[in-house]
Amino acid sequence: MAKAKLRPKKSSVSASKVAEVAGVSRSAVSRTFTDGASxxxxxxxxxxAAAEKLGYHVNHLARGLIHHRSGIVCLIVAEMQTPFQASFVEAATRSLQDKGKVVMVLNTAGKPANVEAALRQTLNYRAEATVVVSGAPPRSLVETCIENGQRVILINRNDAIEGPQFVMIENEAAATEACFILRRAGCTRLAVVSSTAGTPSIVARETAFVDAAQAAGIEVLVNRAGPTGYASGAESARQLLAGANRPDGVFCVTDLLALGFLDAARIEFRLRIPEDLCVMGFDDIAAAGWLGYDLTTFRQPIAEIADHIAGMLEDEDGGPAQMHFPARVVWRRTVRP
Structure with a gap:
């Protein structure tokens, strides 16, 4: 026997239809689905019972727009394929959904015209807020949101724009501590492995590490072999370790760079870690704790940041204009005790 094909209904069930089947007024249906109503x-x-029978669902979008609250939050994200960004998106969407928000994720990796069109969609749906995750979403997208009266939260960005709220990691303090840790481990020839991405957080870490080393009278080699990724870290190792005066202490501005650097140092240059070379990273992605790496790094408190953002969007007063979170060192085995 042929299976019957399910056809979508031409229209959704209305509250008036529920009222008719239940034998009550239209306002009684509205009160039933309104928290706290009598x-x-x-x-x-x-x-x-009538709603269950008819398959009725409340139109929360329409109801929210009446009160100027759609419940929609837009996440603008760059480099979603990186472990840190993926972890942040997972934590942020979970925290926001726990607060009853609907999350729309906008990936800026596409063509600029398509990204702009997607952002316009979030504005058309009256998203309550846009959260711009650290990375490289263009400033023009941020300005578009603000110009349309939308609330904007910037993560790990220092854009000189009036209007948004800022959630920042204390990148400078962590990078300064990294320099101190490597010096305390006996390292005298320091290097920082950065990237060509040039994001605010990466630039802040690189600059602070160089400044701290120079303040201690140590010149620092700065290497940017390519974008922020494993392959760039490995290439940086080839460039820095091939010379006679190679560094004995290296700070990588992300864990992905550090993992590539470590593999090249061990496999291609036969260096012992940490006896011959100390390496530090930043982010504490899952792979940093794998036995093959055991990377000493700095942990960004992803879950705390995500919960803070969700709380900010529930706060009618808006919360603080700026919030700073420390990056804590995670001790493992790539730095000498």
Whole structure:
């Protein structure tokens, strides 16, 4: 016997239809599905039974727009394929959904015209807020949101724009501590492995490390072999370790760079870690803790940041204009005790 094909209904069930089937007023249906509204247990039971029978669902978008709150939050993300960004998106979407928000993720890796069109969609749907995750989403997207009266939260960005709120990692403090840790481990020839991405957080870490070393009278080799990734870290190792005066202490501005650097140092140059070379990273991605790497790094408190953002969007007063989170060192085995 041929299976019957399921056809979508031409229209959704209305609240008026639920009221008709339940034998109650239209306002009674509205009160039943409004938190805190007054409705008798008998009426509520009738309405819920009718809604279940008809397959009725409340149009939260329409209801929210009446009160100027759609419940939609847009996440603008660059480099979603990197472990840190993926972890942040996972944590942020979970925290926001726990608060009853609907999350729309906008990937800026596409063509600029397509990204702009997608952002316009979030504005058309009256997203309550846009969260711009650290990376390289263009400033023009941020300005578009602000110009349309949208609330904007910037993560790990220092854009000189009036209007948004800022959630920052203390990158400079962590990079300064990295320099101190490597010096305390006995390293005298320091290098920083950065990238060509030039994002605010990467630039802040690189600059702070160089400044701290120079303040201690140590010149630093700075290497940017390519974009922020494993292959660039490995290439940086080839460039820095091939010379006679190679460094004995290296700070990588992300863990992905550090993992590539470590593999090249061990496999291609036969260096012992940390006896011959100390290496530090930043982010504490999952792979940093794998036995093959055991990387000493700095942990960004992803879950705390995500919960803070979700709380900010529930706060009618808006929360602080700026919030700073420390990056804590995670001790493993790539730095001498």
């Amino acid at each position: 409705v008798s247990p008998e009426t509520r039971a009738k309405v819920l």
